[in-house]
Amino acid sequence: MRYYAGIDLGGTNIAAGIVDETGQIVGRAIVPTGAERGYGAVVRTMAETVNLAASAAGIDRDSVGSIGVGVPGAVDLDKVRVVEAPNLAWRDVALASELEALCGKKTILGNDADCAVLAETACGAARGRKSAVMLTLGTGVGGGVIIDGRIFSGCGPGGLEPGHMTLVHGGEPCSCGNRGCVEMYASASALIRRTKRAMDMHPDSLMWEKSGGGLSIDGKTAFEAAKSGDKWAKCVIDEYISYVASAVSGLVNIFRPEIVIIGGGIAGQGDYFIKPLNAAVKSRCYANKLISPPETVAAALGNDAGIIGAAMLCMQKEDIK
Ligand SMILES: [Zn+2]
Structure with a gap:
């Protein structure tokens, strides 16, 4: 060995x-x-x-x-x-x-x-696939692409930065200097910001209870409250999934991978996140009636x-x- x-x-x-x-x-x-x-x-x-x-x-x-x-x-x-x-x-x-x-x-x-x-492509969630796109939803949004079994990182140093594609024209300012980048809407940090905003607007939301009265708001807070039936948390999650789906379907339209992998802590929400994300991605991919869009799955290898x-x-x- x-x-x-x-x-x-x-x-x-x-x-x-x-x-x-x-x-x-x-x-x-x-x-x-x-x-x-x-x-x-x-x-x-x-x-x-x-x-x-x-x-x-x-x-x-x-x-x-x-x-x-x-x-x-x-x-x-x-x-x-x-x-x-x-x-x-x-x-x-x-x-x-x-x-x-x-x-x-x-x-x-x-x-x-x-x-x-x-x-993930060699021995994780995309094992056996020759092409894959991965987005990692963390403090920011990172990602990578495999084409024909090889890392595709473009020409020149630096690699791909899918987190800095423009998702919302003229949207929220990003640390990179542009506005409306994917990571301002699809990162775990963005989800936490939106959770806080929704909590401020809705003092009756279960998100307060799930976060210890607002002391420990994290990427799970809105998911846990939504699972318990909180409509304001459900709105936060639906909107978040919609943003992630827009980013993923854009990448699918460009690279046409066999599979899309989602990494980061949010992917740990399992089917509650991945199932509606798949549905939203598939509905937005170009020619989805003719070309079967790829499956979107949670990363398997974690850290x-x-x-x-x-x-x-x-x-x-x-x-x-
Ligand atoms: Zn940016």
């Missing part, structure tokens, strides 16, 4: 795993990123985290073939430099060669959203997708066999 190391590099934590040829994580370690310590210290911690994961897996570090890293930002076309990672305050750093020097292992970089869709996908960067050099 061959093993690879996958590192999911986040602004908060560095999660490393030893992944076998079948995509199983056989050992893992997670440590705080400590980005405020500076680039060099974080790279050393990344190398140490790989060693900890190898110890947890009970394998010798020499058994690890190579290292893949999912970066929260843009990587160059050769997959060796981080062009920019705003959450880490990194700009144009030679991460792959510096990890190689510390670990003695060939290292390849990838965008974290690309790693997630690669993992592990980042580690597995990073390992797969080296395992398959982005090809899904």
Whole structure:
């Protein structure tokens, strides 16, 4: 059995795993990123985290073939430099060669959203499919695309940014400088904003009870109140699903994937979210009477997708066999 190391590099934590040829994580370690310590210290911690994961897996570090890293930002076309990672305050750093020097292992970089869709397509919710679109609904909206078994990230560094397609012309201002971006309406943060607005307008809503009197409003609040029959929460959810469906159907019309994967905590709402989302997506896809629109499913690998996908960067050099 061959093993690879996958590192999911986040602004908060560095999660490393030893992944076998079948995509199983056989050992893992997670440590705080400590980005405020500076680039060099974080790279050393990344190398140490790989060693900890190898110890947890009970394998010798020499058994690890190579290292893949999912970066929260843009990587160059050769997959060796981080062009920019705003959450880490990194700009144009030679991460792959510096990890190689510390670990003695060939290292390849990838965008974290690309790693997630690669993992879900290889051994998760889209297993066996050759084309897939993934949207992750979190603080923002990220995403990736697989075409013919390969990551499609366009030309030039930076990759795809489906969260910054315009969904509402002249809509809410986004951190990217534009207005009305998908992530201003379809992210978990957007759902929480709309939940708060609805609560302010409707003091009788069950959303107050479900959020401890407004003290713990999160992405589940409106879902839980709607499931208990609250009509104001149902309005929030219906509107949210409608926005997500608009974003998804736009991507389906462009890429015509075999399957659409939804990641992030919201996807954990299961059929209560995914079923109406499917219905809305299908009704909005072009020529849906003639061409069967793809199924939209919840991601299956959760946070592990980042580690597995990073390992797969080296395992398959982005090809899904
Ligand atoms: Zn934007």
